[in-house]
Amino acid sequence: xxxxxxxxxxxAIHVGNERDPAxxxxxxxxxxxxxxVLPGAGEPSEFDYSRTGTPTRQRLETTVASLEGGCGALAxxxxxxxxxxxxxxxxxxxxxxxxxxxxxxxYRLLHKVLVSSGISVTLADTRSPEALEAARRPETKLLWxxxxxxxxxxxxxxxxxxxWAHQHGMLVGVDNTxxxxxxxxxxxxxxxxxxxxxxxxxxxxxxxLGGILVVRDPELHRRLHxxxxxxxxxxxxxxxxxxxxxxxxxxxxxxxQCRTAxxxxxxxxxHPRIERTLYPGLPQHPGHDIATRQMDGGYGAMISxxxxxxxxxxxxxxxxxxxxQLAVSLGAVESLIEQPASMSHASYxxxxxxxxxxxxxxxxxxxxxxxxxxxxxDLDQALRKI
Ligand SMILES: *Cc1c(COP(=O)(O)O)cnc(C)c1O
Numbered sequence: 001x002x003x004x005x006x007x008x009x010x011x012a013i014h015v016g017n018e019r020d021p022a023x024x025x026x027x028x029x030x031x032x033x034x035x036x037v038l039p040g041a042g043e044p045s046e047f048d049y050s051r052t053g054t055p056t057r058q059r060l061e062t063t064v065a066s067l068e069g070g071c072g073a074l075a076x077x078x079x080x081x082x083x084x085x086x087x088x089x090x091x092x093x094x095x096x097x098x099x100x101x102x103x104x105x106x107y108r109l110l111h112k113v114l115v116s117s118g119i120s121v122t123l124a125d126t127r128s129p130e131a132l133e134a135a136r137r138p139e140t141k142l143l144w145x146x147x148x149x150x151x152x153x154x155x156x157x158x159x160x161x162x163x164w165a166h167q168h169g170m171l172v173g174v175d176n177t178x179x180x181x182x183x184x185x186x187x188x189x190x191x192x193x194x195x196x197x198x199x200x201x202x203x204x205x206x207x208x209l210g211g212i213l214v215v216r217d218p219e220l221h222r223r224l225h226x227x228x229x230x231x232x233x234x235x236x237x238x239x240x241x242x243x244x245x246x247x248x249x250x251x252x253x254x255x256x257q258c259r260t261a262x263x264x265x266x267x268x269x270x271h272p273r274i275e276r277t278l279y280p281g282l283p284q285h286p287g288h289d290i291a292t293r294q295m296d297g298g299y300g301a302m303i304s305x306x307x308x309x310x311x312x313x314x315x316x317x318x319x320x321x322x323x324x325q326l327a328v329s330l331g332a333v334e335s336l337i338e339q340p341a342s343m344s345h346a347s348y349x350x351x352x353x354x355x356x357x358x359x360x361x362x363x364x365x366x367x368x369x370x371x372x373x374x375x376x377x378d379l380d381q382a383l384r385k386i
Contacts, residue, residue, distance in 0.1 A: 009251040009252070011066045035050065059240070080197075081211050083173075127154060141171065145191075148178045159190060172191045177200050193224075203242060206332040260370075261279065265277055274383065301331075301368075307363060314339050321382040
């Protein structure tokens with residue numbers, strides 16, 4: 001079923017999930033084989049060795065490609081593996097521009113790992129055309145965007161950034177983990193590559209690690225597949241299955257998580273122990289108007305806020321909740337709470353963290369599927385411990 005005429009949530013259930021022709025099983029089997037018997041020596045076959053491709057991984061890739069509106073997708077062992085898979089397109093001497101408000105692990109990959117391969121990076125505020133232009137060099141080959149950003153939930157207007165980058169011959173990759181394809185589909189806005197940590201909303205149940213790239217151009221897909229097979233960075237069949245299972249309820253989960261997050265953000269914005277609440281769904285958020293246009297019917301389920309106090313005050317809050325679990329990661333049914341300065345963004349140099357506005361008093365929430373009232377009361381009692 002290619003099913004492009006069907007709605008998003010219908011495709012999430014059916015595309016890539018065709019019943020097993022051998023048995024009629026409504027859920028296709030998990031193919032665990034590492035190798036496949038060939039029809040004859042040197043004769044081609046759809047599958048030959050599982051690093052190159054497996055039916056189970058391919059089903060997941062088909063589903064995500066459909067949801068993002070791409071020609072194909074590639075599933076990797078983790079989100080970072082997928083990001084690295086995209087960065088393998090770069091060579092010695094190339095330069096990357098990435099947003100200041102990016103995932104801590106992407107910052108680390110660019111600044112601490114890829115530098116030793118002769119790839120350089122400049123972080124720029126991707127909300128500002130002047131900042132982008134100032135960061136550009138003749139050897140800039142890739143623009144890496146994230147919207148909403150992490151952990152400050154900054155909103156980047158993707159379409160104009162993509163147009164600018166293409167004008168200067170760059171490829172554009174968008175880490176779409178926070179928005180999920182339910183809310184934002186960057187390929188429709190012109191991006192070349194979409195990346196997901198499938199560990200988050202796609203899987204949605206905190207029980208599988210994975211990453212995905214989706215592209216529009218078959219030639220780029222071929223190139224990325226060549227690199228992926230050469231490096232061997234693939235997602236195993238069990239995790240492919242779990243993530244595909246999670247995707248069936250992706251839209252329902254994300255829509256409900258957005259609704260709860262909106263109500264929680266409004267509650268936090270007027271809380272006396274909080275100095276500043278960052279959520280794109282609040283009218284006072286600087287990216288609110290762009291988010292309203294760019295995000296499809298919701299503002300995501302990530303909220304950050306600065307408590308009235310210092311590092312210790314934020315630490316007391318994140319250690320003081322009962323329902324919100326103290327953990328990095330996000331996007332699952334369980335609500336999580338964390339302190340970026342000591343957890344998700346500890347891999348930043350502190351000076352860089354402060355320069356980019358990630359204060360010690362910042363707390364980040366991932367809103368899950370529990371009842372709004374329970375989550376509100378839990379935050380309220382933790383905030384009273386400051
Ligand atoms: C988690 C995350 C990643 C990295 O994904 P892993 O699956 O943990 O490797 C990248 N980008 C964002 C925005 C993330 O939240």
